[in-house]
Amino acid sequence: MKPSSVLALVAACLPAIAWSQHENHGTPPASAAEVRRPPAPREWTRQPLLLPGKNPRGERAQTLLRVQGIAPAVLSVHAPAGPAERRKVDYPVAPEGARIAPAAPQVGNYHWVVAREESAEAVKVASTAWYFSNPGDSPKELLRSVKHELEIVPAPLPREHGSYRESEKWRFLVRFEGQPLAGQPLTLETEFGSRSTFLTDRDGIATVLFPRDFKPATDQAGGDGHGPRRARFVLATEKEAAGRRYLTAFNHAYGQDADRDRSLGWGAAFGLVGMLAATPLLRRRAARPQGDNGNA
Amino acid sequence: MLKTFFPTLSRFRLAVQLVMLFVSVYGSVFVGTYMADKISNNLPALSCAYDQMNGGYCVLIPTQHIIHHRIGEALVRAQQLTFGMVLPLLMSFVAFFAFFFVLGKAFCGWVCPLGTLQELIGKLGRRFGIGLRRAEAGDLGDVRRVRPVKWLLLLALVFVLPLLTGLGVTPHSLGNPYCDICPSRVATTLLTGSTEQLALRVNDGIGFGLGAVANLLIGFTLVGALAIRQPFCRICPLLAFNAVFQRLSPMRLAKKMHDNCGKCGICSEACPMDIPEIAREEGRKAYHEDCTLCGRCAEYCPQDDVIQLKWGPFALFSSRRDYYKAKVKGELPDGTVKPVKFVRNPADA
Numbered sequence: 196m197k198p199s200s201v202l203a204l205v206a207a208c209l210p211a212i213a214w215s216q217h218e219n220h221g222t223p224p225a226s227a228a229e230v231r232r233p234p235a236p237r238e239w240t241r242q243p244l245l246l247p248g249k250n251p252r253g254e255r256a257q258t259l260l261r262v263q264g265i266a267p268a269v270l271s272v273h274a275p276a277g278p279a280e281r282r283k284v285d286y287p288v289a290p291e292g293a294r295i296a297p298a299a300p301q302v303g304n305y306h307w308v309v310a311r312e313e314s315a316e317a318v319k320v321a322s323t324a325w326y327f328s329n330p331g332d333s334p335k336e337l338l339r340s341v342k343h344e345l346e347i348v349p350a351p352l353p354r355e356h357g358s359y360r361e362s363e364k365w366r367f368l369v370r371f372e373g374q375p376l377a378g379q380p381l382t383l384e385t386e387f388g389s390r391s392t393f394l395t396d397r398d399g400i401a402t403v404l405f406p407r408d409f410k411p412a413t414d415q416a417g418g419d420g421h422g423p424r425r426a427r428f429v430l431a432t433e434k435e436a437a438g439r440r441y442l443t444a445f446n447h448a449y450g451q452d453a454d455r456d457r458s459l460g461w462g463a464a465f466g467l468v469g470m471l472a473a474t475p476l477l478r479r480r481a482a483r484p485q486g487d488n489g490n491a
Numbered sequence: 492m493l494k495t496f497f498p499t500l501s502r503f504r505l506a507v508q509l510v511m512l513f514v515s516v517y518g519s520v521f522v523g524t525y526m527a528d529k530i531s532n533n534l535p536a537l538s539c540a541y542d543q544m545n546g547g548y549c550v551l552i553p554t555q556h557i558i559h560h561r562i563g564e565a566l567v568r569a570q571q572l573t574f575g576m577v578l579p580l581l582m583s584f585v586a587f588f589a590f591f592f593v594l595g596k597a598f599c600g601w602v603c604p605l606g607t608l609q610e611l612i613g614k615l616g617r618r619f620g621i622g623l624r625r626a627e628a629g630d631l632g633d634v635r636r637v638r639p640v641k642w643l644l645l646l647a648l649v650f651v652l653p654l655l656t657g658l659g660v661t662p663h664s665l666g667n668p669y670c671d672i673c674p675s676r677v678a679t680t681l682l683t684g685s686t687e688q689l690a691l692r693v694n695d696g697i698g699f700g701l702g703a704v705a706n707l708l709i710g711f712t713l714v715g716a717l718a719i720r721q722p723f724c725r726i727c728p729l730l731a732f733n734a735v736f737q738r739l740s741p742m743r744l745a746k747k748m749h750d751n752c753g754k755c756g757i758c759s760e761a762c763p764m765d766i767p768e769i770a771r772e773e774g775r776k777a778y779h780e781d782c783t784l785c786g787r788c789a790e791y792c793p794q795d796d797v798i799q800l801k802w803g804p805f806a807l808f809s810s811r812r813d814y815y816k817a818k819v820k821g822e823l824p825d826g827t828v829k830p831v832k833f834v835r836n837p838a839d840a
Contacts, residue, residue: 333525351524457690465703466677466689469710476624476718 238263240384242431242444243321245270245308248292258325260308261292265321267310272325274298274306275337295325303331305352309342318344320443324352341373347381347430347445350400359428359449361407367445368399369432375399379432385449386426403430409451423450499818500786500808504600508607515604516682555653555667595740596733599724600783605675606724609716610763616717617826624718625825626725626765634765637725638781644669645728664697671701674709674723720763720826724783734780741803744769744784746777749797758798761791761824769798791815791824 241264248259260270269285270293276282281298288310297306310321320343324334338348348368359365369379381401382392389406396402405428412424429446497503514521599606617623626634648669655661670676680688689706692698708723715722724730737743752770759770764781769788777798789798792810800808822828 333523335523335525354525453687454690456692456694457687458693459686459690461691461693461699462686462689462702462706465691465706466710469707469712470714471710472707473711473714473718473722476715477621 239386239388239427240264240429242384242429242446243310243312243319243442244427244429244444244446245310245321245323246427246446256327256329257294257296258327259292259294260323260325262288262310262321265310265312265319267312267321269293270295271309271311271342272296272298272306273309273337273340273342275303275334276332277302297327297329300329301331302329303334303337304329304355305334305337307334307337307342311343316438317440317442320345320441322347322443322445323447324349341370343443344436345369345371345432345434345441345443347432347443349445349447358423358425359405359447360423361405361409361449361452361455364402364404367401367403367430369395369401370399371434371436371441376434379434381430381432383428383430385428405449407452409455423453423456425450499814499821500790501818501822504785505610507601508610511602512604512607515602516679555649555669593740593742595742595784596730596737596782597742597784599727599730599733600785603675603724603729604679605712605727606721606783608678609712609721609723612713612716613720613763613826614828617828621717623720623825623827626719627767631719634725634767634781640726641728641731644726645731648672649728649732662697664695664701668701669728671698672704672708674705674712677705677709678713720765721783725764725781730781730783737778737780737782738775741801742784743801744778744782744788745799745801745806746773747797748773749794751794752797755793757824758788758792761787763787763826787824790818 243265244263245260246263248261262270267288269287272284272286272295274282274284274297277299281302284295284298286293286295295306295308297303304326306325306327308323308325312319322342334352338350338352346369348370350366350368353359367381369376369381376395376399377397379395379399379401380392381395381403382390383403383405384390385406385408387406387408387410389408391404391406393401393403409424409426425448427446428449429444431442431444433443434441497506594602624631626632626637652661652665652668656663656666677688680686691702691706712723746769752773756767756770759765759767762769763785764779764783766779766781768779769777769782784800786800786808789800789808789810792798793812793815795811796806796809798810799806
């Protein structure tokens, strides 16, 4: 049997090509990796957080999110697309958290999750972007729409196979009731204890530098079984308006700098060896007899 | 108008290749950051997922991921018939056939960024007078000895190892082994200014080994392409993948037998994949599994309408004697052009 026939058979039996499905199963940009991590021994921030709960079966279609530093009645999950009645779904928060799911199949990977605690004097919001394996629309419209008063909006979110990482700069838009806030302080805290503050520019954009602060791997932080190590961070900002204090936090995960476990020297060395291996080909071959085209 | 800018098929193909190289390496500038905005969702996968600036996706990475994450895990959980498997399967085939219906194997000869890079390097080699080496008896050896490699790579690295990894038999580091040895991953990310993919993972023995193979391959390809046309294409599993379905696409190479076929061998000389069958055979046998539909054989066939690039019943390009005569004045079938000389020969003064 010809090799092409064998491969045709294999390809017919297996779900072969699916570039459009890539987002359905590829590396999520961070949050899923957190699921396998043991809980941190102590709180590393006082900001309100939305954290992944245990997901022992490794389910991709839903996840358990728990809250920390905030006491919401529900988690609101905003979808990037789908039927109007499913664009925002509220999930009651139980003691262990809330199990959330995509609004509908094929509406998009990223969903925006909001926990809100409100009183006459203050509004506290914890927010995050959760990546489901659910291909569909990009999160552009999801991020553009106003979900609550004071917002920290990633601009952009990491795409598939990407993530926030140490030593990288990422942009975040801070807006209040849909309008960009200029000169607004945005505070970054990381699981490894770094803390820094950035100011938004006149367009409301803060360029956040993720610190190179990963500690050596321990049971408490970092390792997630496979792939680059990840840790948590939170961005927070506050504003007073009309006699109310607004506090909003956005938390997600960031990974260690790829340079930490990679060697450019080794990489270049093997590349050079490959080049050297090809150099004999550059020697001019002996001339062929006239009229011999090698196809006789 | 079109003929003014693109007087030959080769010139037109080069323009398409350069545009597609830009789109596949830097295309996010136009099509958006997020994967859902990529043209891959509407058209075929184009470029490397490790390149954060690209405009599309190489088809081989989702294939490995589907087999690893979807099929392997689904089999483990005995959920073969759930939506988690059936839906991606259907979507895969719909997208796959839509792609191949339009382009067929022309992806390799017109779109693939690594193919374009190799061709550009080969043009440099010809321009600087580096002698062309061919996969044929009397030079590098019979091309048929290399042909099985691409099938083995496709079977082992794109299908079997990702499936075994999904089943938990092999370690996670072997989840997408083809991408890990793919030289295009290294090349396209280097083009964006990132050395991350060139650097090897030092805390993972399997990752280190696979990455080392990728770097050996890209090093060999970059230098080897100066002397051999399309060195990596000959073992590329995507070529094999395309070959599996090449008969299903209306886009194809058509050849009729002529009295001179098998005698002049110019078409085979022009073929960047050194396919001797194009000179000797006709019909289906002439449209070989290694063909990338670049059209050079049709350009250099001196007989009218013997070799054609066709889409369905429509001939997109046909060999013509007058075209051939004009073409060989600028470039010989093996790609040889007037070499660049840095020092003037005193005899020419």
